[in-house]
Amino acid sequence: MKPSIPKGTRDFGASELRKRYYIINTIKGEFERFGYAPLETPVMENLSTLTGKYGDEGEKLLYRILNSGNFLDGIDASQLSEMSHKQLQTQIAEKGLRYDLTIPFARYVVMNQSRLAFPFKRYQIQPVWRADRPQRGRYREFYQCDADVIGTNSLLNEAELTQLYDRVFAQLKIPVTIHLNNRKILAAMAETAQQSDRLTDITVAIDKLDKIGMDGVRRELTERGIDEIAQNIIADFLRIEGSPEVVLAQLAERFANSEMGKKGIAEMKTLLQYLQTATDGGSPLANHLKIDLTLARGLNYYTGTIYEVKTNIVQMGSLGGGGRYDDLTGAFGLKGMSGVGISFGLDRIYDVLEETKGFAQIDQTGTTRLLLINFGGAAEQYAFRLVTQLRQSGICAELYPEPAKLDKQMKYANAQQIPYVGFTGDEEMTRQQVKIKNMASGEQKSVAIADAISRLIK
C-alpha cells in the first residue's frame, strides 16, 4: 500500500513546526498582552451547533461525521430512494468537524455563562476543517488564531483589536493594510438604494470591485436582479475614496436621512478617535488603515465593525478577518450578548513568510546541546550514566542509541546540528572525565564531569 494523506492536509516536520511555533508564539504573546485567556474546544461539535450559522456556501463545506455503529438503524429502506442526500445526512450524521472557532466559542459562552465573568475575553489557536477545493493559500485543515471579547458594546474593543492586528503584523514584519468597514454602513447603502432586502446580493457583488472593476460589479448586480437606478446609487458610494476622514465626511452627506448610516459613521468615528488618542497624536499604527466600503465578509452574523487584513507583498488571500456580532449567542438561547473578535490565518501567514524569506532569522537548530558517542560495553554504561546526570542538571543531551561506527555517529550530530559531541573512552572513564568537542570550531578538551555540566549550561 502506498501511504498518502487526504488532499488539503499536511504533515509538519521539525523545521516547519519551528517556523509555525514562531508565528503562534508571536500571536499568542500579543493575545496575552491584551488580556485574553486561552480556550480550547473539541474538534467535533454536534451538527446542530454548526448548521445554520455559515450560510448556504459554508454549510456545504462542513465535514460531517458518520454515526458509529449501524447508522442505517431506524431508517426506512423504502423511503431511502426518495430522500434527498441532505435529508439522509441529518439522520446518519449528528456530529461534524468545527468550521471556525467563533461558533464553538459562542456555544461555550452560553454553556458556561454562570461561571464566566463578563466581559469575557478568550483566545483560541486550533485547527478548523472545511471541505473546500484546496488551492493556493487554501487548505482543508488549517489553523485559526482567534481573539474575541463578549459582553461589551464598547468600541474600545474594536480599537484594541485593531492595535492587536497591527502589533502582530509589525512583529512578523509583514506590511499589511487593515481594511475596515461597518455592516451598518453597508445596510444604509442598501437602504439608500431602496434595496434593503438585497443586502447580501449587493455585498457579494461589490466585494469583487478590485477584481472585476465597476463594469463587472454592475454586470453582477444585474444578474442578481438589482435595477439600474439602484446600481447608480451603489456605484456612487463605491467612488468614495481617500483617507478615513474624507470617506466618513462623504458618507455623512449621503446618509443625511439614514439613522442606520449615521450610526455606522458614528461607530467608525469613535473607533478612529480611540486609535488617535492612544498615541497622543503620533502615528497610531505601524500598518495602513483603510476604510474599505467594498469589504463585506461572507458571514452573515456580523452587525457592526468588520475587519479584513491583506498584504500586497505577495499574491495571497486575506491573512485575517473578524468583526462585531450582536447576537451570536442568541441561537443558543442567550440574548443580548454583543461581542467582537478577530482571526489570524496561521497557514497563510506562514506561506507569506516562506515566500518572502521572512523566516531567515528563525533558529533552526534543535535543542540538544551534546551528543555522547556510544562506544559500547562499559563505555556505553558510563555514557548512559553521564547522559542521565546531564539531563538531571537541565542540559538537553543525547546518547547515540547503539555502538555504531564513529563516522555515522558524528554525521548524526552534524545532521541534527548538535553543537557539542562527548567522547567517553577508556582514558576518560578511568579519569572520570568526558572529552568534549565543539563541532563548529573543532576544538576538543577532556574535562571532569562537573566541569562539563557547568560548561554546557547556557
Next chain:
RNA sequence: GUACUCAUAGCUCAGUAGGUUAGAGCGUCGGAUUGUGGUUCCGAAGGUCGUGGGUUCGAGCCCCAUUGGGUACCCCA
C-alpha cells in the same frame, strides 16, 4: 459544481522525430577510514514510466478513459 495543467527512482527532475539494456543530482547503504564529522573519491541498492485500454513492426513519448496532485472560477483564513 465548472475549466486548465501535471504525473518517470525515497526526493527534485532529464528523457531529443515513436526505435536496442530508461538517465542525472540529492538522499540511503557499503568502502577509502575499527576514537573524530563537515570536504573529497570509489561502489551498491532502488523503476510494472499513476492505472486501464487503443494505434503501431515497435509507446515513457501519440489517442481515449480513469485515478491522484496542482492552479483558476465560486466561496473563503
